[in-house]
Amino acid sequence: MGLLDGRVALVTGAARGIGQAIAARLAAAGADVAVCDLEAGWLEETAGRIRQTGRRAEVFACDVSRADQVQAGVDRVVEALGRLDVLVNNAGITRDTFLVRMSETDWDAVLNINLKGVFLFTKAVARTMIRQRSGSIVNIASVIGLMGNAGQANYAASKGGVIALTKTAARELASRNVRVNAVAPGFIRTAMTDKLPEEARQRMLGAIPLGRFGEPDDVARTVLFLAGDESAYITGQVISVCGGMVMA
Numbered sequence: 001m002g003l004l005d006g007r008v009a010l011v012t013g014a015a016r017g018i019g020q021a022i023a024a025r026l027a028a029a030g031a032d033v034a035v036c037d038l039e040a041g042w043l044e045e046t047a048g049r050i051r052q053t054g055r056r057a058e059v060f061a062c063d064v065s066r067a068d069q070v071q072a073g074v075d076r077v078v079e080a081l082g083r084l085d086v087l088v089n090n091a092g093i094t095r096d097t098f099l100v101r102m103s104e105t106d107w108d109a110v111l112n113i114n115l116k117g118v119f120l121f122t123k124a125v126a127r128t129m130i131r132q133r134s135g136s137i138v139n140i141a142s143v144i145g146l147m148g149n150a151g152q153a154n155y156a157a158s159k160g161g162v163i164a165l166t167k168t169a170a171r172e173l174a175s176r177n178v179r180v181n182a183v184a185p186g187f188i189r190t191a192m193t194d195k196l197p198e199e200a201r202q203r204m205l206g207a208i209p210l211g212r213f214g215e216p217d218d219v220a221r222t223v224l225f226l227a228g229d230e231s232a233y234i235t236g237q238v239i240s241v242c243g244g245m246v247m248a
């Protein structure tokens with residue numbers, strides 16, 4: 001028996017990287033999984049991994065920063081799969097540069113996708129989860145939201161905001177048995193980190209006590225724990241998945 005048998009999950013930004021690993025891991029635990037990304041065509045590989053487990057995959061295109069697309073996507077998932085038990089807010093971008101050089105466009109793009117997107121999806125699923133009197137929302141933040149990082153003012157602010165939003169939503173929804181938690185990954189090997197210069201990668205490796213970069217599935221296994229009943233008494237928390245880079 002899987003930890004998520006009979007449950008329905010929705011993962012944003014699931015075409016690749018951490019989101020794809022989360023979708024596959026939740027399906028392997030028994031959930032039917034809806035996945036979205038900017039273009040539906042990019043989700044074929046993810047949908048294939050979900051269906052390989054014998055679970056249903058529902059695919060839809062959605063820009064997480066657009067309220068109309070978010071609401072339409074959530075409505076479609078509930079209609080197609082019957083309920084919604086788990087939301088994983090994973091979609092995110094970086095537009096790195098030093099504060100004095102950062103354009104308003106790059107600030108807005110990162111805040112709109114990384115923070116407003118989490119707000120819009122949380123709001124859109126809240127009604128369904130409140131009605132069900134159960135649900136688990138897992139937000140993918142970052143250790144950068146806890147510690148800051150030179151060259152990432154927009155990203156750090158967005159992820160710090162996600163952590164504050166997580167705690168607030170957890171307080172508002174707890175009485176309806178809807179839990180809200182965040183995972184703060186450190187350096188995980190994906191397209192997002194592949195673009196960093198080798199020198200920066202080596203510097204970061206030196207700051208990781210466990211001595212290796214993380215894999216997308218390191219994050220996915222923590223999300224699975226927070227998504228299911230193993231974490232039934234945990235809400236409003238931030239779990240760092242960072243090889244010990246940050247110790248709170």
Ligand code: NAP
Nearest residue numbers: 013015017018038063064090091092142185187188190192
């Ligand atoms: P990734 O490989 O770039 O994947 C992110 C996915 O989100 C991409 O498929 C991307 O599509 C999609 N996306 C971007 N903007 C979107 C939008 N407006 N609406 C819907 N989907 C959108 O990144 P990742 O490394 O897997 O990161 C996943 C999450 O983990 C992010 O929130 C990131 O901040 C967080 N995180 C990652 C690390 C790390 O080390 N990798 C560390 C800490 C936190 P495109 O192909 O168009 O970009």
